[in-house]
Amino acid sequence: MADKIATREAYGAALAEFGADPNLVVLDADLSKSTKTDTFKKKYPERFFNIGIAEGNMMSVAAGIASCGKTVFASTFAIFAALRACEQIRNSICYPKLNVKIGATHAGISVGEDGASHQAVEDVGVMRSIPNMTVLSPSDGPSTRLAVKAAIEHQGPVYLRLGRLAVPVIYNDAMLKDFSLGKGILLRDGKDLTIAATGLMVHEAIKAADMLAAEGVSARVLDFHTLKPIDRDLIIQAARETGRIVTAEEHNMYGGLGSAVAEILAENYPVPVRMVAIRDQFGKSGKPDRLIERYKLTAQSIVDNARMLLAAGRD
Amino acid sequence: MKTRSSYSILNSIAITLFTSNCKGVVKMPRNELIDLARKATLIRKHIIEETFCAASGHPGGSLSCTDILTALYFREMRVNPANPSWKDRDRFVLSKGHCAPALYATLAEKGFFPAEDLTGFRSIDSYLEGHPNMTYVPGVDMSTGSLGQGISAAVGMAMAGKMDEKDYRVYAILGDGELEEGQVWEALMCAAHYKLDNLMAFLDHNGLQIDGKITDVMSPEPVADKFRAFGWKVILIDGHDYGQILGAIAEAKSGSGQPVMAVCSTVKGKGVSFMEHQAGWHGTAPNKEQRDQAHAELDAFLKAMEDEDNG
Numbered sequence: 001m002a003d004k005i006a007t008r009e010a011y012g013a014a015l016a017e018f019g020a021d022p023n024l025v026v027l028d029a030d031l032s033k034s035t036k037t038d039t040f041k042k043k044y045p046e047r048f049f050n051i052g053i054a055e056g057n058m059m060s061v062a063a064g065i066a067s068c069g070k071t072v073f074a075s076t077f078a079i080f081a082a083l084r085a086c087e088q089i090r091n092s093i094c095y096p097k098l099n100v101k102i103g104a105t106h107a108g109i110s111v112g113e114d115g116a117s118h119q120a121v122e123d124v125g126v127m128r129s130i131p132n133m134t135v136l137s138p139s140d141g142p143s144t145r146l147a148v149k150a151a152i153e154h155q156g157p158v159y160l161r162l163g164r165l166a167v168p169v170i171y172n173d174a175m176l177k178d179f180s181l182g183k184g185i186l187l188r189d190g191k192d193l194t195i196a197a198t199g200l201m202v203h204e205a206i207k208a209a210d211m212l213a214a215e216g217v218s219a220r221v222l223d224f225h226t227l228k229p230i231d232r233d234l235i236i237q238a239a240r241e242t243g244r245i246v247t248a249e250e251h252n253m254y255g256g257l258g259s260a261v262a263e264i265l266a267e268n269y270p271v272p273v274r275m276v277a278i279r280d281q282f283g284k285s286g287k288p289d290r291l292i293e294r295y296k297l298t299a300q301s302i303v304d305n306a307r308m309l310l311a312a313g314r315d
Numbered sequence: 316m317k318t319r320s321s322y323s324i325l326n327s328i329a330i331t332l333f334t335s336n337c338k339g340v341v342k343m344p345r346n347e348l349i350d351l352a353r354k355a356t357l358i359r360k361h362i363i364e365e366t367f368c369a370a371s372g373h374p375g376g377s378l379s380c381t382d383i384l385t386a387l388y389f390r391e392m393r394v395n396p397a398n399p400s401w402k403d404r405d406r407f408v409l410s411k412g413h414c415a416p417a418l419y420a421t422l423a424e425k426g427f428f429p430a431e432d433l434t435g436f437r438s439i440d441s442y443l444e445g446h447p448n449m450t451y452v453p454g455v456d457m458s459t460g461s462l463g464q465g466i467s468a469a470v471g472m473a474m475a476g477k478m479d480e481k482d483y484r485v486y487a488i489l490g491d492g493e494l495e496e497g498q499v500w501e502a503l504m505c506a507a508h509y510k511l512d513n514l515m516a517f518l519d520h521n522g523l524q525i526d527g528k529i530t531d532v533m534s535p536e537p538v539a540d541k542f543r544a545f546g547w548k549v550i551l552i553d554g555h556d557y558g559q560i561l562g563a564i565a566e567a568k569s570g571s572g573q574p575v576m577a578v579c580s581t582v583k584g585k586g587v588s589f590m591e592h593q594a595g596w597h598g599t600a601p602n603k604e605q606r607d608q609a610h611a612e613l614d615a616f617l618k619a620m621e622d623e624d625n626g
């Protein structure tokens with residue numbers, strides 16, 4: 001059984017790890033214990049500010065601080081960042097292209113018991129459509145650490161999509177040595193189809209590839225930790241070499257990874273695509289693993305969709 | 316005689332609408348006062364020209380905040396037009412971003428960019444966006460236009476100044492209709508919480524917003540009490556009286572551990588007779604005749620000041 005760590009946990013640890021930079025400032029909106037920015041706060045209290053339960057204000061304050069030459073992380077739950085404070089992110093941060101990194105935790109239905117009001121299923125679609133915004137959605141602890149590092153090094157706004165649930169560790173250091181913002185990762189090569197995944201669905205994609213291998217199907221697995229700018233070449237190459245793509249994400253079927261892949265393919269190299277995603281519904285309360293089953297965000301669902309694509313190919 | 320004529324000019328600069336609680340009204344030599352009034356009049360003429368050329372834009376609120384901008388940029392703020400992004404400069408945020416014509420005109424008069432460019436305001440080939448843009452316009456410290464966000468950004472700048480132990484000051488102008496945005500109050504709470512006495516905001520209290528009187532649309536009154544309750548020090552002044560504006564600034568700089576709000580009694584459309592006190596001039600550009608009449612009024616004022624200077 002692989003080690004497990006929530007990406008929010010890795011986020012907090014990374015902020016503390018890279019926090020020695022005197023230019024780094026962290027803001028939170030009364031959720032520092034949940035977003036894990038309290039890890040940074042304990043180490044660098046003089047550069048941590050609680051803005052209170054005022055997410056819109058937090059985003060514009062972050063913009064003001066960034067305009068004075070600092071790199072600012074602003075954290076809250078994905079739903080309150082991308083949705084409540086959407087327009088502040090758009091006008092105060094993205095329009096002037098300021099160095100604000102939004103650490104959005106508790107994305108997706110894997111939030112669990114808090115239920116639909118706290119489960120962002122549309123945040124990627126909203127954030128991805130704002131000019132100047134970069135969107136990251138790492139799949140495990142080690143890649144989250146590098147995503148935070150890349151966000152610090154990148155000049156301009158970044159939306160960092162993180163989860164509440166502890167998820168299996170996928171990567172070791174060697175596998176991540178070429179980690180680069182905007183570049184997807186080839187986790188497993190294959191020739192019959194490609195599974196393009198992001199966030200906690202990357203682990204399911206690997207499981208699905210194993211299940212397909214047992215049936216004699218060779219599936220390529222790609223991790224899109226950067227959803228914008230999406231790795232266009234990697235998608236086109238996968239379409240050309242494997243002819244069909246299953247996308248997998250813990251997000252609504254509109255606006256997320258599936259959409260991003262389809263956008264690239266439609267313009268460049270159309271091949272059949274099936275999306276494993278939330279089918280335009282709100283989430284609900286429940287144990288995370290039960291919700292993941294209920295919303296069909298599983299390796300089995302990826303396998304089922306892969307079979308559909310393969311069957312269609314045989315007609 | 317001389318004194319009387321001086322007073323008539325002063326009266327058209329400042330109509331004192333109430334008694335200020337400002338501790339020390341700055342007393343300037345008459346020639347300096349006239350210099351400021353002349354600058355403000357040039358800025359008002361630019362505002363008319365910008366909105367006329369663009370055939371759109373917001374003259375009313377631009378004219379009401381002109382004297383505050385003039386006092387800030389020509390008597391107070393530490394800025395360098397040759398180095399707009401100088402790290403130690405004082406910052407300014409026009410939270411009521413629709414009054415970009417006033418800010419652009421002030422920056423052009425200060426020398427940040429050529430005044431000729433002002434006529435390109437809002438046009439496709441110009442860098443002078445309809446609302447202030449910090450990426451393209453030298454001297455603009457924050458992009459604004461969405462009401463309520465600018466004051467939060469100013470709070471962020473003041474926090475950065477405290478963190479870095481810099482002595483720069485942060486100024487912002489808010490609209491009174493803008494106060495209806497909840498974010499303003501989040502920002503005010505935050506500024507008081509972090510004791511940002513390097514932050515000073517001016518409320519352009521002209522009593523009007525787009526749909527009419529603020530007290531008819533959605534009253535934010537009593538504003539001074541609310542600001543005090545939110546932890547701000549409040550100074551009541553006439554927003555067209557340079558002595559009072561500068562007096563309030565001097566008082567704010569004494570660093571009381573509190574952010575300072577100057578509640579400025581102002582006249583929307585100030586300086587152009589037919590625009591004064593009219594909500595209809597909020598977002599309407601003058602046509603050719605109106606523009607000519609506005610210039611004629613402002614030119615007459617300039618001429619009167621010149622006569623006085625010479626006399």
Ligand SMILES: Cc1ncc(C[n+]2csc(CCOP(=O)(O)OP(=O)(O)O)c2C)c(N)n1
Nearest residue numbers: 376413460461462490491492493523524525
């Ligand atoms: C968030 C937001 N909502 C609506 C508007 C449209 N708007 C522009 S100006 C204005 C009225 C502003 O009134 P006030 O703050 O009193 O400005 P002033 O009288 O100084 O011009 C409105 C509603 C906006 N710019 N931003």
Ligand SMILES: [Mg+2]
Nearest residue numbers: 491492523524
């Ligand atoms: Mg008003």
